Amino acid sequence: MAAKLKKGDKVVVLTGKDKGKEGEITSVSPADNKAVVDGLNLAIRHTKQSQNSQGGRISKAMPVDLSNLALLDKNGKATRVGFRMDGDAKIRFAKTTGEAI
Numbered sequence: 001m002a003a004k005l006k007k008g009d010k011v012v013v014l015t016g017k018d019k020g021k022e023g024e025i026t027s028v029s030p031a032d033n034k035a036v037v038d039g040l041n042l043a044i045r046h047t048k049q050s051q052n053s054q055g056g057r058i059s060k061a062m063p064v065d066l067s068n069l070a071l072l073d074k075n076g077k078a079t080r081v082g083f084r085m086d087g088d089a090k091i092r093f094a095k096t097t098g099e100a101i
Contacts, residue, residue, distance in 0.1 A: 011069045079094040
C-alpha cells in the first residue's frame with residue numbers, strides 16, 4: 001500500500017502533548033505505523049560523561065503514531081491525503097485543495 005505520509009512532509013500533530021505543533025518528518029516506520037517528527041515528542045536521556053561525549057541531558061525525538069499526524073497543505077491547513085492516477089503515475093493529493101503533493 002502506498003504511504004500517505006513520507007519523509008520530508010510538513011505535518012501538524014493532532015493529539016497529545018504536542019498538539020498543534022508543526023514539524024517535518026525525518027523518518028517513517030511503516031511496519032510500526034509510526035514517524036519521527038523533528039523537534040516534537042522529545043524525551044530526555046541522562047547520560048554520563050565519557051571520553052567520547054559530553055554528559056548531561058540529551059533530548060531525542062521519539063516516534064509518533066501516524067494517525068496522530070496530518071499533512072499541511074500549501075495554505076498551512078491540516079488536510080487528508082488522497083491518491084489518483086495521473087496518466088500511468090499514482091500521485092498523492094491534498095483533499096482540501098485538490099493539488100498534487
